[in-house]
Amino acid sequence: MYERKTTPNLNCGLDLIGEVLYGKWKIRLLWFIDQGYQRPSELQRKIPDASRRVLNIQLKELEEHELVTRKIYPVVPPKVEYSLTDFGKTLIPVIATLGQWGDEHEDRLRDVILKQNVGSDLEVPLII
Amino acid sequence: MYERKTTPNLNCGLDLIGEVLYGKWKIRLLWFIDQGYQRPSELQRKIPDASRRVLNIQLKELEEHELVTRKIYPVVPPKVEYSLTDFGKTLIPVIATLGQWGDEHEDRLRDVILKQNVGSDLEVPLII
DNA sequence: GCAATAGGGGATCAATTTATCCCTATATGA
DNA sequence: TCATATAGGGATAAATTGATCCCCTATTGC
Secondary structure, three states: OOOOOOOOOOOOHHHHHHHHHOOOOHHHHHHHHHOOOOOHHHHHHHOOOOOHHHHHHHHHHHHHOOOEEEEEEOOOOOEEEEEEOHHHHOOHHHHHHHHHHHHHOHHHHHHHHHHOOOOOOOOOOOOO | OOOOOOOOOOOOHHHHHHHHHOOOOHHHHHHHHHOOOOOHHHHHHHOOOOOHHHHHHHHHHHHHOOOEEEEEEOOOOOEEEEEEOHHHHOOHHHHHHHHHHHHHOHHHHHHHHHHOOOOOOOOOOOEO
């Protein structure tokens, strides 16, 4: 596995939440697990842009950070179910806040993200 | 400059907010600008772990995403001031929510982040 | 026997992000 | 004359993250 070479900043709440939430698919994983999609294959279907591998890795990190738990049923073919821990559940309102802001400003965001400085006049200095 | 080779996902609000907020120092930059630290040198002092270079780059991205504006005063030595746009200001409560969650769970977060699986019993399967 | 199902992991490559190093400009003060 | 303050950028290296490819387990059904 990959071993970190720099030490994380853990000075304030923002640093701390960043440590557990960074990762391209983590927020979505937490969200869908909360919605009741608990099995790896269900999550993969909900997030088709991510590869199986990456989802597994990020789920494992969420587990190490005690945001989710993993139940293994000893059946064949194997069955696994992820659930939010109580700790993980406290993140749901936070995630909802993020998604809500994104939804509210959807059009504008799509605009500024896609324009990618095509002849923008950003560089006209605002001189006083 | 670096040119993106993959297209971003912009399906939902979470994707959208991710596009403008990802970047190691962006959230802090927005936060401190809102607190009144508007000049690049002030921001650098508030965020000593980031290099000058990276802050400049991330500030420019925030500007392209219309979250901050940049005023240039034609004086020597140069003076520049960043401010939140009205759009940027709408993010402050969202950021506050993030920081608050991190603060509330500070101890536990520090724990799970630092333990880094030292002889954890995570692997004892929970069999039913 | 062979494919399908369900979950997982190692090795490796590609993409992205962050950090480093060095260079520019101008006025002020020692 | 030289260091300092202020703001910025190019080139490049290092770190981190994500994606791909291929392989393994065991049972059921054809």
